[in-house]
């Protein structure tokens with residue numbers, strides 16, 4: 001068997017043609033194709049007020065800006081994430097406050113969030129680890145009780161649902177990533193979904209320097225007329241990125257179904273394997289399965305045993321609080337520490353068919 005990697009980059013066969021059309025048009029920057037991508041992703045996946053951006057990190061930063069997070073405010077997040085989630089908080093001059101996670105899922109612990117709230121808390125930033133939705137009802141009631149905003153980091157969760165609602169239609173702000181190895185890849189790219197039309201309109205303006213493109217006509221002098229009132233950024237998606245996104249949206253749901261089927265197969269086959277402790281899975285939500293993770297005993301031996309058979313198994317994202325910029329390991333995150341010691345992820349992506357999944361399961365069952 002050739003090497004089975006942990007991730008893949010999916011490019012739909014139509015992409016070549018669709019991106020070439022944009023190149024032919026020479027209209028490379030943000031235009032009509034970006035709007036088409038936004039409307040299609042909303043219709044196909046039930047997202048709300050989608051604003052396409054140049055990365056998931058930009059989406060997170062813009063969400064914090066729109067949420068009014070500023071100097072000295074506190075934002076509660078898990079340490080089980082990629083550094084982007086924490087860095088954008090620092091970028092706003094705010095303070096990342098790390099809550100513990102649920103050992104069984106890798107998602108933020110609602111009980112821990114409650115303990116971390118202070119008078120300075122402005123927002124809660126849950127991360128749907130591996131694409132498995134957090135306990136949104138419980139997070140929502142804490143937010144409501146304390147007047148906090150919710151910003152979902154859904155970088156792993158495009159296509160996930162919580163109580164039948166698509167992630168991207170639930171909270172004040174939801175942030176997606178379309179970076180190269182995500183389920184919907186545009187190379188780099190992201191999207192911010194907002195609950196309100198007002199935030200959507202603000203996001204549209206702020207993603208391009210604070211200029212509202214549609215309401216800033218070109219004057220007789222040939223220059224666009226505008227008057228920037230608030231700080232904006234260069235965060236927009238461009239047309240050739242959107243063309244790739246549009247092409248890759250074709251068949252997205254079928255590809256997601258395939259991931260779910262692979263995950264269900266893994267769960268059935270691995271649940272009784274000694275030394276493996278599967279993550280918890282509640283029936284009221286559907287994971288987007290960007291990752292398939294579990295806890296494993298003797299992790300290094302497990303990784304080596306799989307590598308010797310050409311299968312890449314890997315830890316994904318070690319706790320981010322360990323970085324000096326976040327002040328180093330927080331001793332009170334006890335579930336995080338346990339999770340760090342045993343988490344492992346095995347391949348689940350577009351190239352994993354039944355033959356490969358069967359092979360992976362067989363190798364794991366042979367032991368390590």
Ligand SMILES: Cc1ncc(COP(=O)(O)O)c(C=O)c1O
Pocket residue numbers: 055056057058081082084085127153155156176177178179188189190
């Ligand atoms: C949990 C999480 N949040 C945010 C990001 C940042 O997304 P991007 O790379 O599109 O900026 C990533 C990227 O991998 C991520 O895994």
